[in-house]
Amino acid sequence: MLIKESLVSAITSIKSNATRSFLTSLAIIIGTAAVIAVIGLGSSAEKALEQSIDDLGGRTLYVSPGQNRRGAVTKGMIPLDIKDAEALARNNEHNWRISPTITRNRQIKFGNANINERVGAYLPIHFNVRGYDLEHGRLFTEDENYGRKRVVVIGSDVPGELKTNVKNILNNEILIAGVSYKVIGILKEEGSTGWQNPDDELYVPLLTGAQRLFGTDKVDSINVGISNDHNIDAVMMTIEEILRAKHDIGPGEDNDFRISDYSQFADLRRQATGIFTALIAGIAGISLIVGGIGVMNIMLVSVTERTREIGLRKALGATQRVIMMQFIVEAILLCIIGGIIGILIGTSLLFLFASLNDWPYALPISAVIGSITFSALVGLFFGIWPAKRAAKMDPAVSLRYE
Amino acid sequence: MIIKTKNLTKEYEAGSQIVKALNGIDLSVEKGEFISIMGPSGSGKTTLMNIIGCLDSPTNGTYHLNERSVSELDDDELAKIRNEEIGFVFQSFHLLPRSTALENVMLPLKYAGCSENEAIKRSKKVLENVGLQDRVKHSPSELSGGQQQRVAIARALVNKPSILFADEPTGNLDSKTGNEVMNLFKDLNNQGQTIIIITHEDNIASQSNRIITIMDGLIESDTRN
Numbered sequence: 001m002l003i004k005e006s007l008v009s010a011i012t013s014i015k016s017n018a019t020r021s022f023l024t025s026l027a028i029i030i031g032t033a034a035v036i037a038v039i040g041l042g043s044s045a046e047k048a049l050e051q052s053i054d055d056l057g058g059r060t061l062y063v064s065p066g067q068n069r070r071g072a073v074t075k076g077m078i079p080l081d082i083k084d085a086e087a088l089a090r091n092n093e094h095n096w097r098i099s100p101t102i103t104r105n106r107q108i109k110f111g112n113a114n115i116n117e118r119v120g121a122y123l124p125i126h127f128n129v130r131g132y133d134l135e136h137g138r139l140f141t142e143d144e145n146y147g148r149k150r151v152v153v154i155g156s157d158v159p160g161e162l163k164t165n166v167k168n169i170l171n172n173e174i175l176i177a178g179v180s181y182k183v184i185g186i187l188k189e190e191g192s193t194g195w196q197n198p199d200d201e202l203y204v205p206l207l208t209g210a211q212r213l214f215g216t217d218k219v220d221s222i223n224v225g226i227s228n229d230h231n232i233d234a235v236m237m238t239i240e241e242i243l244r245a246k247h248d249i250g251p252g253e254d255n256d257f258r259i260s261d262y263s264q265f266a267d268l269r270r271q272a273t274g275i276f277t278a279l280i281a282g283i284a285g286i287s288l289i290v291g292g293i294g295v296m297n298i299m300l301v302s303v304t305e306r307t308r309e310i311g312l313r314k315a316l317g318a319t320q321r322v323i324m325m326q327f328i329v330e331a332i333l334l335c336i337i338g339g340i341i342g343i344l345i346g347t348s349l350l351f352l353f354a355s356l357n358d359w360p361y362a363l364p365i366s367a368v369i370g371s372i373t374f375s376a377l378v379g380l381f382f383g384i385w386p387a388k389r390a391a392k393m394d395p396a397v398s399l400r401y402e
Numbered sequence: 403m404i405i406k407t408k409n410l411t412k413e414y415e416a417g418s419q420i421v422k423a424l425n426g427i428d429l430s431v432e433k434g435e436f437i438s439i440m441g442p443s444g445s446g447k448t449t450l451m452n453i454i455g456c457l458d459s460p461t462n463g464t465y466h467l468n469e470r471s472v473s474e475l476d477d478d479e480l481a482k483i484r485n486e487e488i489g490f491v492f493q494s495f496h497l498l499p500r501s502t503a504l505e506n507v508m509l510p511l512k513y514a515g516c517s518e519n520e521a522i523k524r525s526k527k528v529l530e531n532v533g534l535q536d537r538v539k540h541s542p543s544e545l546s547g548g549q550q551q552r553v554a555i556a557r558a559l560v561n562k563p564s565i566l567f568a569d570e571p572t573g574n575l576d577s578k579t580g581n582e583v584m585n586l587f588k589d590l591n592n593q594g595q596t597i598i599i600i601t602h603e604d605n606i607a608s609q610s611n612r613i614i615t616i617m618d619g620l621i622e623s624d625t626r627n
Contacts (some may be wrong), residue, residue, distance in 0.1 A: 005512050012500045312496045315559070317459060317485020317513040321479045395484075396452040399492070 002322060010330035013302065014337070015141040022226030024298040025338030028378065031272065031347065032342025032371045034284035040350035042277030049266055050272075059261065060129060060140040061224040063088075063239060066258045078247065078256035079218035082210060087246050088222065094235050097225035101214065102209050109175035110162040115159070119176060119202045121209020127153075127187075129225035132198060133376065137170050137185035145205035148212060152176065153185040157199040175203065177213060192305040232261065285374070289339065292378035299331050301387035308392050311398030320391035327390050331383025332376050339375030343368055353360070403469070404564050404596055405431035406455055411462035411619075412449050423449040425619035426463065431565075436591040437598045438607035441616035448569070449545050450616060455488055455567050456480045468564055485513050489558025493570035495550045497542040497557075503529060504538045507557045514561060528556040532586060548579030555586060559595075564588070568599045572606060584609050 014021045065079050085100035103120040126132075127139055140151050152174065159169045166186055173180040181204065188197040209216050226235055236259050243257055303310070310323055318326075348364065354361045408620045412424040431437060435449060441447040452458035453465065456472060456481075459480075465473045497506050504525055504595060511521035529538055532552040542550050551571060558566055568587070572580030573579075584606065591597050607613050608627070615623040 002512060002515075004518075005509075016500055254535075308496065309498065312492075313509070313513075314481065315455075315484055315490045316510045317481050317561075319481040319513075321478075322513060394458070396457040399457070399496070400448075 005251045006326045006329040010333045024294050029342040031284045031287035032339045033346035035371050036343050036346025037349040039367040044354045044359040047362045061152050063222040064258050064262045066256050082217045085222050095188040097125050097129045099123050099129045100219040100224040102219050105176045111221050113162040121204050121206045122205050133188040134189040135186050140205045145207050148208045150181045151184045152181040153203040155199040155201045156189040193302030292382040296382035303386050303390040307398045307401040310393050311395050314395035324387040324391040327387035328383040332379035335375040335379030406466045408464045410460045412459045414526050436610040437612045439600050439608040439614050445616045446619040447616045456483045487564045489563035489566045491554050491558050491568040491571045493573040495554045502539050503553045510561045527558045532556045547575050566597045
């Protein structure tokens with residue numbers, strides 16, 4: 001019953017000084033809103049990242065040319081070629097999907113439109129390795145690859161860039177570096193992965209690109225698609241063994257190629273997001289502490305204003321503990337109300353940002369519970385001193401306070 | 403014997419000076435008495451009320467309330483005695499402005515640890531006894547001065563105290579309402595309630611059974627009507 005009385009008294013006091021209470025809890029509101037929005041955005045970004053990694057259909061390793069060093073002498077870039085990819089493809093120990101790529105920028109013409117765009121030469125399996133889906137038409141086939149056919153699949157943004165539409169461009173000829181190619185398929189919108197935009201790219205069969213378009217059998221990189229449950233280290237070792245044998249690299253010599261893991265980029269990005277989140281949440285935490293000082297200040301004012309009330313309550317039999325509880329409850333309530341308003345604002349901001357960025361909406365419940373708890377602790381901590389002052393008041397003196 | 407004090411003294415430090423507010427008060431009060439304590443301001447009558455009302459502790463001397471020594475009790479024990487044994491009525495009513503009459507009267511019962519239902523029941527009964535049964539849900543600002551003082555009296559009585567202290571209870575009231583309040587005190591006294599009124603008005607004091615005059619921290623006179 002005493003807790004209820006403390007609560008009722010606290011609510012009455014906060015309500016009767018509504019403006020003051022609101023201004024006091026403003027710092028708590030802003031702090032909590034910032035914590036919620038930032039933590040929510042952090043986890044939304046992470047979830048978006050995870051989704052885009054899942055979209056890759058497992059993990060993709062990325063084998064690229066490296067430098068060949070003998071001692072201190074660098075012998076320049078040692079290229080990877082189509083034969084390396086074929087050697088990898090012959091191994092089926094890990095059930096991997098090998099997709100070599102050659103990409104260059106080339107002049108593209110359609111009607112009056114003339115743009116410079118990235119053209120990539122790939123195996124048909126590439127779309128599967130990267131998890132790209134077809135929107136219109138069809139993908140090119142193995143036969144078209146071996147036949148070096150002049151066919152092209154284009155990214156979803158390309159028709160727009162060529163100032164035309166799907167209907168006009170599909171099954172029509174476009175000029176790539178002056179040679180005509182038939183547009184056989186258009187991909188679904190994939191969204192940028194951060195370092196390349198698959199929607200802008202044009203895709204031709206690997207051998208078509210190597211011979212007709214680029215005149216080289218040196219590949220830029222070889223994508224190695226594996227499923228998520230594979231041991232990444234074992235896969236890397238197999239790649240190393242095959243390529244070292246192919247490139248005649250003796251024991252003790254360095255690799256002349258590099259193997260990187262797409263998910264390493266993801267890890268880096270996740271780490272950066274994590275650091276950023278922690279930093280902003282820390283700053284917001286400081287705002288909560290500053291808010292706490294404001295609460296303490298206003299509680300001291302409230303205690304002084306209510307000296308006579310405190311005297312009366314003591315005369316009626318309130319013990320020090322009861323008076324103390326009354327003011328601590330008021331301070332905690334002030335902070336919790338601020339916290340709740342802050343959470344509502346923070347959640348709205350998060351919702352807004354997440355939908356603007358097309359991110360999934362993720363807010364860990366622990367962040368909500370955590371910020372309410374933290375607000376309550378701020379109220380408790382900064383409420384103790386004013387409450388103690390109230391409790392220690394001399395009833396005889398405070399009853400006659402003017 | 404409800405109150406028995408012996409050689410009660412109280413000293414205050416005011417800056418570097420020590421002010422003696424009480425200089426050795428010997429006072430005995432029997433159950434059922436209706437006493438007025440008079441004296442000019444600065445005489446020590448308020449200090450005396452604070453000490454026998456357990457709001458303050460004496461510097462020296464002994465004080466027995468209901469045969470129990472209270473001069474050396476700590477804050478919490480004094481709070482318990484104030485809650486159970488003493489009812490206060492003040493000149494400026496001292497009601498919580500944002501609580502209803504009923505909530506104001508319930509307050510001592512809450513501090514006593516009484517259940518809500520019990521507290522409501524008892525508080526309504528006491529408000530009825532002071533004639534405010536139809537003002538239960540009103541807040542102080544909706545009540546007249548006399549009604550506010552009667553709420554305060556109900557609050558002082560709700561825990562069935564041994565003594566009812568009233569510090570200038572009619573000081574903020576017009577003479578007609580003041581008389582009504584005094585009549586209420588006389589009724590209560592007739593029902594056996596021990597009452598001590600602090601006043602400087604002769605016509606108030608004359609309505610009690612015993613008048614004690616304080617001067618310079620000492621009892622100057624103690625007369626029974």
